[in-house]
Amino acid sequence: MIDLLPHITSFFERIRKGEVEIYNEFSLQLEIGMHLKVCTAGSGLKIQFERPVGYFSPGSARLIKKEIDIAVFTPDRCERVALELKFPKNGQYPEQMFKACQDVAFLEQLIAAGFSAGYFVMVVDDRLFYEGADSGGIYSHFRGGKTLCGTILKPTGARDEQATVRGQYLVQWNSAGDLHYATLPVEAAVCRTDLA
Numbered sequence: 001m002i003d004l005l006p007h008i009t010s011f012f013e014r015i016r017k018g019e020v021e022i023y024n025e026f027s028l029q030l031e032i033g034m035h036l037k038v039c040t041a042g043s044g045l046k047i048q049f050e051r052p053v054g055y056f057s058p059g060s061a062r063l064i065k066k067e068i069d070i071a072v073f074t075p076d077r078c079e080r081v082a083l084e085l086k087f088p089k090n091g092q093y094p095e096q097m098f099k100a101c102q103d104v105a106f107l108e109q110l111i112a113a114g115f116s117a118g119y120f121v122m123v124v125d126d127r128l129f130y131e132g133a134d135s136g137g138i139y140s141h142f143r144g145g146k147t148l149c150g151t152i153l154k155p156t157g158a159r160d161e162q163a164t165v166r167g168q169y170l171v172q173w174n175s176a177g178d179l180h181y182a183t184l185p186v187e188a189a190v191c192r193t194d195l196a
Contacts, residue, residue: 001116002072002081007039008032008119008183012176022179025087028123032085033070040072047072056080057113064106064163082110086122093128094155097138101152101163107186108166118186122171123179130173130180142171148184 011032014020020035022028029049037047051071053063073080084103088096100122107118124130135144138155149168154161169184 002045002074002079004036004072004081004083004117004119005183005185007036008121010039011035012174012181015176015179018177022087022123024089025085028085028087028121029069032083032121036070036072044075045072046075053110053113056115057110063109063113064102068110079116080114082107082115082118084118084120086120088124088126088129091126091128093132094138095157096129097142098152098154098156098161098163101138101141101148101165104148104167104169104184104186105163105165111186120169120184120186121181123176123181125179127180130182145170 011020014035015022020031022031033047033049040047048071050067050069052067053065056071056073056077068082069085070083071080072083084107086096086100086103088099100120104120107115107120110118122129129142131143132139138152140146141148141152147168147170149165152163152165153159167186169186171182171184173180173182
């Protein structure tokens with residue numbers, strides 16, 4: 001199985017040391033993708049950005065999203081791993097937290113459709129994503145140590161959307177210099193297969 005967790009960890013160690021600089025979601029996607037290419041050089045793995053889901057699963061009409069931030073896969077596509085990334089820059093704390101929940105649910109959908117694993121990576125440079133006075137509701141998963149699972153309702157606007165997370169994930173923030181990040185490995189063992 002393709003295990004990207006050590007490479008993701010080493011990427012953030014490089015940020016902590018000042019070897020790599022990221023400043024928005026696009027720079028995160030580009031830099032971590034290049035880091036993965038270097039780390040997996042010679043393995044034959046393909047690493048592609050914004051790959052449409054239909055390339056892997058033609059019957060993917062019911063999925064939350066249509067493109068994968070970074071897809072890592074073998075040339076025969078038998079093993080494939082998806083990375084979804086978030087680096088919110090304009091506040092909108094509850095909205096961005098909800099989008100993070102949607103990304104985790106999307107990764108579970110991909111696994112149910114045949115992906116080997118998925119990783120959700122969230123990077124923030126604003127402490128209000130990981131600490132603050134309010135630790136209830138959606139904040140409880142990102143600030144309060146409550147396990148991310150179940151149905152999460154959109155906390156703002158019309159509140160007419162929801163994200164259903166089948167597994168159980170604990171958002172643990174790590175420091176990488178001025179940035180904080182959380183990595184949630186999503187594996188087949190925690191997902192139900194009724195989402196395909």
